[in-house]
Structure formats: C-alpha cells, structure tokens
Amino acid sequence: MFSSQNPSVFLAFALLLLRSQPSEARLLQDASQLRAQYDYIIVGAGTAGSVLSNRLSADPKTSVLVIEAGGSPDAIQAIAVPFLGVTLPGTAVDWNFTSTPQEGLNNRILRYTRGYVLGGSSSVNLMAWNRGSDDMWDHWARITQDAGWSWKAVEEYYFKTSRIVPPADGHDTTGQFVPSAHGNGPVEVSLPGFPTQLDNRVIKTSKQLGGRFHHNIDLNAGKALGFSWVQSSIGQSKRSSGATAYLEPVLNRTNLDVLTNTIATRILPSKKSPLTLNIVEIATSGQPSSARHNITATRELIVSAGVINTPQLLLLSGIGPSSALRTAGITPILDLPGVGQNLTDHPFIPNYFTVSSNATFDDVLRNETIFTANTQAFMRLPKSSPLLKRFGDPSSGPGSGHTEFGFMDGFAAFGPLPPPVTGHFLTLATAVVSPLSRGNISLNSTSPFDKPLIDPAVLTHEFDVGATVQSMKDAQNFVSAPAWDGFVVAPFGDLAQATTDELKVAYARKYATTVNHPVGTAAMSPKKANWGVVDPDLKVKGVEKLRIVDASIFPVIPEVHPQAVVYTVAERAADLILRSL
DSSP: OOOTTOHHHHHHHHHHHHHTOOOOOOOBOOGGGSOSEEEEEEEOOSHHHHHHHHHHTSSTTSOEEEEOSSBOOTTOHHHHSGGGGGGOTTSTTBOOEEOOOBGGGTTBOOEEOOBOBTTGGGGTSOOBOOOOOHHHHHHHHHHHTOGGGSHHHHHHHHHHHEEEOOOTTOOOOTTSSOGGGOOOOSEEEBOOSSOOTTHHHHHHHHHHHOGGGOBOSOTTSSOOOEEEEOOBSEETTEEOOHIIIIIGGGTTOTTEEEEOSEEEEEEEEOSSOTTBEEEEEEEETTOTTSOEEEEEEEEEEEEOOHHHHHHHHHHHTTEEOHHHHHHTTOOOSEEOTTTTEEEBOOEEEEEEEEESOSOSSHHHHTTOOOOOEEEEEEEOOOTTOHHHHHHOOOSSSTTSOSEEEEEESSOOOOTTOOOOSSOOEEEEEEEESSOOOOEEEEOSSSOTTSOOEEEOOTTOSHHHHHHHHHHHHHHHHHTTSGGGTTTEEEEOTHHHHOOSHHHHHHHHHHHOEEOSOOBOTTOBOOTTOSSSSBOTTOBBTTOBSEEEOSGGGOSSOOSSOSHHHHHHHHHHHHHHHHHTO
C-alpha cells in the first residue's frame, strides 16, 4: 500500500502502470479525407464536445464530424497520471493563454490554462468533481425561465455522466460518500486513494466546530456546503476525461470522423439564407498559411470550443456587438452584444502555514509544482456579514457557498510566490465561488491564429474583495482549532504580517490568481430576452442551425468546480438536439 509518506514510490508505480496502456485513437489529420457535409459538426473535442461526439454518433445512420485544434493525449503520461496534472500548464497540450494586466491584482498578468488536446480541459484540469447544489440548477431555471434547467429536470443527465469507482488504495469508503447521489455513467469518479496527514485533522475539526464549518459526507448530494472528501475524475489510478470516457470508446464508429490539429477559423452562412449558419471554415495544421476548407452541417453546427475560443470564433464570424466588429474591420452578420461579455472566474488565494511535520511532500517535491488535495469545503459568509447587507446574496441559495477551502500537504506553488528552499508547509487555498466581478473576451486582431484579449477582472468588485478577506480569516480560525495543535506553527511569509483587513487585501492583490474556472462568455437567457447569446435550448439567438454547448453558456458561475456541470449540460444538450429531429 502506498502513502503520502512515500510519494516517489507512488509516482514510479503510476508511471509503470501508464506505460502498459495501449494507444486506441483512430484519428484524421487530413481534410481531404472528409466528406463535404455531415449531419452534425462539432467544433471542439473538449469536455462537452466529447459527450456530444458519443451521443450524436450513436445512431449509425447519423454522420458526425468533430474538429479539434489539438492532438491526441496518447502517450502523454502527465495527462494520465493524476499526481502530475499540475505539470501540464505551459506545455504543448495547453493553449497557453494569458490575461490582460489585472487592475485588481496590481496589474499582474495571469496564466490561463485551457486544454489543447482531445478531452480539452478535462484532460489537463485538477479533476475535482462537483455537480453543484440543487439550488444552483434551480437558479439557472429561474434565470432562463426554463424549468428544464432545474435540478429535478437535469438529475437524470447528471446520473448519465459518471459513476463512483474504488479509490486507488482500495480502502473502505463507507461513510465517505452517499451512494444514491451518484449514477452509472462513463466518467470514473473516486475518493482520495492516498491519505495525507491533513485529512483526519480536517474532518475532525469540521465535526468539532460545526456551524459554518460543518462536516458534509458528500458535496454531490444536494447541498454543496461543508467540509468533505474531494471526489475526483480518477479511476484505476488514471485520469478519467472526456477523451477516455466518452470519445475513445466510440472512435471505431464508421459514422464518426475526428479531425485533429485543425483550427476552426470562421462560421459562414448558408448560400440559401444569411441567417442559417451551418458552414465552418477550417485550417488544417493550425497555421496561418494552411489551406482553408469549408464543411457543411446539414442538421446543426455545434460550437464547443470553450469559454475563450467560442466567443473568439463567433466574433471572427461577425456574430457579436456590431459596433465593435465594425471597428475591428469585420462585417457584422448578427448583432449580439453579449458575445464575449460576462466572463466570470473564481479568485483564489494561497494561504501558507509552516508546520512542525517533516512528512509533508516538500522534501520529495522541493521546487516542483506537484501537489494534491484530499479534502475541500464550501462555506457561506456569516449571516451578519456587512457584505450580504450591502450587496445582497450573490449565491444560488442556502445550499451553495460563497467561499471554498482546499488543503494541500506541502507548499503548493500557486501564483507568483516560489517554493521556499527549506521548511515544511501546509497550503490552505481559499477562493470566492460566488464572485460579482465580471470581465470579457475581445479580439486582439482579425486573425484566428492570434490569441484574444482575456480580462477576467479579478477582484474588481468590492464583494469579492471582502469575501476574500473573510476566507483568509476563516482559514486561520480553522487551523487554530485543537486538532492542529503542535502541527501548525504559524502563518508563513507575508501572510504573517497580514493582521488587518487592509493588509489582507494587499496580500490578496499581491498573490491571488484564479482557480481557472472561466465561464459565461456566451450566456443563455430566456427565449424572448433581448440579452444573452443563446436561448435555454442553447441555440444562438436570431439564427438557425447554430448551437453552443460548453461552459460559455453558463448564465452565472457555479459555486463549485465546473467540470461535472459541463458534462451534465452536454448530456442534456445532446438530448435536446436529438429530440429536435
């Protein structure tokens, strides 16, 4: 049995396991192998695109083309080995986006990791699995005026996404999750397999403190509040992604073509109708000099390119705010001011503490950005919080949080602070999960090969700043509980000096980043609303045969990690598409 006290042995075991895994992918890289038209074309083989590829191609009479900018994850061990997931940012499987200078962060520039590979961000994320509270889904139903987004309606689609499997160490998980809250879908989800010295302290403290710090057996059982075990998209010691769970098992279908290393450059109207947008222009090899090809979707063109690439593609195609498009030299096809707006992310603060233990990961992983979290929590602000009185409650409801905690056994190198060369540490990461700051995506140029301007506007709203301060106070209070006596020594570095609210704000502006959860740039709204980008059925407003299915359609950000929410949206979208025949 492997433990956190010997992570190097665990890594060696995991790498050996992965070397035995055969390559399964059968993929195309040449546009000359394509048909001139397909029933469905899906732009993006990421989290949502993988689901759609599987569900829409289930009928052998239906032809499906999937266009992916990246390549196959085969033989990339850092994708498959969960412990190595944090080494993927900045590599060839990352789009390597960066933000504009962030005013709320002392004009620092943030790195945005998005998956440039089959499976998209489900192949490069940190695998946390949260389906969101019942309140969150009911809130979406109220915003869109469509009961189809309520939890009662989407529950069946969540159950289709995933299933609980044994953890890597095979321990008895009785009492660590609620079996009835989980389904029987293809994504494998498990509880932590290798315990750390933090885990029991976290659970014990939550049970002792109660109240806002209470224990919750399963954060996926309706209320996403409390301290609990992390559930992750991991099975058999490997990452379970959109690629492995949904796409690779159906690559042998003769009615499914998956074209990799290809950029979608524009969406074009049908020759029969200027408001029927069912043609996609592509560039194979992903280079500006690449030959362009037009492919037609006879039923629907579905954009699942992600929260950054989806609005960029729409804008390049003339779909967006007309005045801005004309200024950029693009002829507008459809005036949709919401395209690229409403960008929302979770601001994230690393709180570092020195500890008396020499059993952390620090000695093994010194100067390496490798870490894992076995426990997490979502909390609400105190009922008496002046923030709630001043700004109202931005969360979906009483079952949803305002802030998040994550516990890492060692120095997790988030943000600009490098790991110390000596010492042992606890990283208590806190985030605001119901932020009110809103940013945007805009064009940097009219070339589809230039990255867009990304402004998440982190910590630009006073609520987010105040909630960040509260999360830092809660973190210090939590590790001051009796279970941490003799283990936590003191706050580390600048955190030790952040003794007032003003100094905590200064700390946050210096060290904050985001949790890499951008959403909302093509938000859905009620059918007859004159705002938003897509209707509740995810069809782009004002045109025919064009639909968007990815995290860009979220009307507001979930108060949890969004991966499982994207899968659920995609399952429902596939059903909506098939029912529309």
